[in-house]
Each structure stands twice: as C-alpha cells, then as structure tokens.
Amino acid sequence: LEIARMIGDVQGEGSVLGDMGSAYANLGEYNKAIELHEKALEIAGKLGNVNGEGAALNNMGTVYRNLGDYRQSISFFEKALEIARRIGDRQGEGVALGNMGSAYAHLGEYRKAIDFYVKDLEIARMIGDVRGTGTVLGNMGFAYAIIGYKEKSVKCFQEAIVIFKRLGLRNMREWIDTMAESVGI
Numbered sequence: 001l002e003i004a005r006m007i008g009d010v011q012g013e014g015s016v017l018g019d020m021g022s023a024y025a026n027l028g029e030y031n032k033a034i035e036l037h038e039k040a041l042e043i044a045g046k047l048g049n050v051n052g053e054g055a056a057l058n059n060m061g062t063v064y065r066n067l068g069d070y071r072q073s074i075s076f077f078e079k080a081l082e083i084a085r086r087i088g089d090r091q092g093e094g095v096a097l098g099n100m101g102s103a104y105a106h107l108g109e110y111r112k113a114i115d116f117y118v119k120d121l122e123i124a125r126m127i128g129d130v131r132g133t134g135t136v137l138g139n140m141g142f143a144y145a146i147i148g149y150k151e152k153s154v155k156c157f158q159e160a161i162v163i164f165k166r167l168g169l170r171n172m173r174e175w176i177d178t179m180a181e182s183v184g185i
Contacts, residue, residue: 041056050086134167
C-alpha cells in the first residue's frame with residue numbers, strides 16, 4: 001500500500017485496499033474490513049474502474065453477510081450484479097448470483113437461494129469455472145435438503161465431491177461431507 005501511494009499508483013492502491021479489507025474480514029475485524037472496502041470502492045469510482053467497483057461491492061456484501069446483516073449484503077450484491085451484467089462480466093455475475101443465493105439461504109429463503117444458485121451454476125459451467133461449479137453444487141445440495149428434495153440434494157453433493165476429488169481439494173470435499181451430514185444425508 002505504501003509503495004502504491006508513493007509511486008502514485010491509485011488503481012494499485014484501490015486493489016491493495018480491497019485485498020486488505022478481505023484479509024481483515026477473514027480475521028473477523030469487520031469494521032476495519034468495511035472501512036477498507038469503502039475506500040477501495042471510492043477509488044474505483046473515481047477512476048471509472050467498473051470491475052473494481054463490482055469487486056468492492058461484492059466484498060462489502062460478503063462482510064455484511066458475515067455480520068449477519070443479510071438484507072444489507074443483498075443490496076451490495078444486487079449492485080455488483082447490475083455492474084457485472086452491464087459490462088458483460090460473466091464471472092462477476094456468477095459471483096454476485098452465488099453470493100445472493102447464500103444471503104437468501106441465511107435468511108431461510110431456500111427456494112429463492114436455489115433460484116440464484118441455478119443461475120450461478122449455469123454461468124460457472126459456461127465459463128469453465130470447475131471449482132465454482134463444485135461450490136455452487138454444494139450450496140444447492142444443502143438448500144435442496146433443507147426444503148426436502150433429498151434426491152436432488154444427494155445428486156448435487158455427489159457431483160460436487162467428484163469435482164473436488166478431481167481437483168485434489170480435500171478441504172472442499174470435507175466441506176461437502178460436513179454439509180451433507182448436517183442435513184442427514
């Protein structure tokens with residue numbers, strides 16, 4: 001951050017601020033994370049860096065989701081989704097859709113969450129995001145189980161496990177196993 005500021009790399013400064021915000025969020029220091037993401041968003045806006053704005057909005061939404069303020073998180077994800085669609089950023093669109101699905105799942109609105117997950121899955125498969133495909137399948141499997149669609153749930157979990165096994169992501173396979181166990185599958 002110091003170097004970016006020293007050489008006048010404003011875009012780099014915004015990028016580093018966003019990364020620092022995510023790091024603070026991972027540490028559970030949400031107020032600091034929000035402050036840094038707001039600065040990153042401000043810089044991206046001033047520079048006309050629309051991709052940066054979308055990323056900052058998604059990051060802000062994630063922090064608010066982690067804080068349990070799901071409605072606030074959804075408003076950030078909706079803004080990020082609008083930007084991604086406007087500029088044709090399919091990956092950003094998928095991220096925002098998946099994030100919205102997660103926020104609605106936390107609100108207990110599992111059918112609505114599934115609607116967003118289905119759209120995210122379509123994009124992940126279309127752009128070849130294999131890990132993203134596995135992640136959204138895991139989330140869908142959990143949501144399907146909660147609303148009583150056990151067969152669809154098992155299919156999603158099984159497909160996700162195959163993907164994560166192929167990618168060598170043991171921690172993600174364990175995540176799927178934990179979710180499946182938590183819903184009795």
